[in-house]
Amino acid sequence: MNLVYRNFKLDLREDGIAIFSANRPAVKNAMNIDAWKEFHAFLREAQRDDDIRVIILTGEGDAFISGADITEFQKTNHTDVLFFDSTDVVQLIEAGRKPVIAAVNGGAYGGGFEVALACDLRVVSERAVFALPETGIGMIPGMGGTQRLCKVIGVGRAKEVILGGRRITGPEAVELGLAMVCVPPEQLMAEALRLAERIMRRSPNAVALVKRCMNLAYCTDDATGLMIENLGVCTLLGGRELDEGAAAFLEKRKPDFWSAHERREIK
16 A cells, blocks of 8 residues: 555555554544545445455554544635545445454544444443533534434434433453453554454455355345355355365365455455
C-alpha cells in the first residue's frame, strides 16, 4: 500500500495482519473529515490487497476513537456531508470481505462506538468505555448506531445507552455480548493478534462468504437466508481452497489455504 496517513498509523505485518491505529491523541482520536477520508481510503485499498488477511482497528494513546471532532461541526455544511458520508466507512468495514477486529483500548464514543459495532469481532481493554452521547448535544447517532446496537445487545439495552446516556465499561461489554473478552490494557493487542491468527487459519473465501451470510441474517427472512447460505456452498464447491481443506483433513495435516487461495469476487 502506497498511501500516506496523517491521522493514522499503519503496521503491515509480514503474516498478513494490518494494524490500523487512529493517531490523533491530542483530541482523543476524534475524527475530522480528512481523517474519515483517510480511513475510507485505507479500507478500500485493504480490500484489494491480497497480502492483507485480517484488519485490526485500534487507537493511539488512551482512546479508541472518541467520535466526531466537534470543532468541525460549525464549519461543516450539508454539501460536505452529502459528498462524503462517514457511513461509507462503517459500510466498508461491515460489508468488506476481510475480517475486521476492533481492539478497543479506551474511549469509544459516538462514531468510534459505531465503528466498533461495524467490526466483526471486538476485544476490549479494562479501560474501554462505550457511549453514544449524541442526543446530549442535539444530534443522533448517524453511522448505524441506532440499528447495530439494537441487534448486538437488544432494543431495551440499546435505548438505555442512547436515550439514557449510559456508558458501558469494558467488563460490562462482555456481559452484554458486545465484546468477546476484556483484558488488562497491556494484553489487548496480544489478544487481538491471537484472534486474528485463528481466523487466518481458515479458508479466506469461506470466511468472506460466512461474513456476508451472517450479516444478511439481520435483514432477511429465514427462507431467504437459507437460500443465500446454499448459494454460498455452491460458490465454494470445486474451489481450490475446499480441495486443500479436504485433502488436509484426510491426510491429517493443517491446511495451507493461502497457497490454494483463488480470488473469488465476493463483494
